[in-house]
Amino acid sequence: MKQNTTELWIRFADSLRRFIHSKVKNDVLTDDLLQETFIRIHSKIDTLQDDTRVQSWVYQIARNIIYDHFRKSNPESIAEMPEVEDAKHEQDEAMTNTVRDMVLLMEDLPEQDCQALCRVEFEGMSIREFAEKTGISYTAAKSRVARARNKLSDLLMNCCHYEFDRYGTVISYHPIKCCCCHQQ
Template sequence: MWRLFGDQLRAFLMQRAPNAQVAEDLLQETFVRIHTKLDEVEDQQRIRSWVFQIARNLVIDHYRAKSREAAALADEIAADDQTEESLEEVVIGWLPKMLEQLPAEHREAIKLYEIEGLSQQEIADRLGLSLSGAKSRVQRGRTKLKQVLFDCCSFEHDRRGNLIGYQRNHESDSPGMDD
């Protein structure tokens, strides 16, 4: 069998495998299967097509296995991404404690706008303010919240502006930073 089909199978597998080592492994596996199932061949006239069908099936199995491995790896990475909080999520988690540091009128305006998603007109209506008064409260509240955040920590960003690290400025007054 080796003498009859070895070179032909090697050439066949080299065209279909991703590299020479995989082709050699598939060639060896092809001959193992040939020898274990040779007695099951019913039509000796079709032995050549049977041998190449084994090789074809092994190539298909190889790529299916690689595809499953890639899919499993992608699932594992996705699961890790879902379980690990990003730095932005960590900092957002500090928001309730940081909001407590703001004066009541600014705290309420920020909660309504940033957390509840109300428009500035809706905030004005709810708090009995003019639209410009609501806009002013939201803007001042943001400024004060930003100051609380920067009083707490120093942040490091990449060149695209993504948060890549932070460091506490003062251990004792780091609101919400319960690592």
């Protein structure tokens, strides 16, 4: 589904306003930065490659606008703004942990399923290429990859409790039982 700026405004304007205000603590500046955020969203919407990641894309643009504002207005004030870098660091750390957990849990999958996920998800091989390299039909390869994704999803859901926003994006997660994915 291709996104448009009006839909994104309806979906994110209020939460972005609160997010920006929490960083700049000024109503007029908040509105200016919100407007600038949506101008950039509008001009860059064609660069959005994955509609399922639209929320993180929108918030990253807002973070960049806030960061640019502080950098332009007073380069020393960036040091006073650790929450922008902290938010990026937390997002990067959560992504790193999730990928690490998935890789560890993949060891519990049957060899064929693990191989299918590794080739398609991590090595970037298309399903058609995977089918050719393994000597199976395209339909069989598609089924194998889908089955492997479902099995991995089940393993993750049995290991952790996930909290989702109303759009299905993971907000947070925590272990519900001891499993290998949370060992350091």
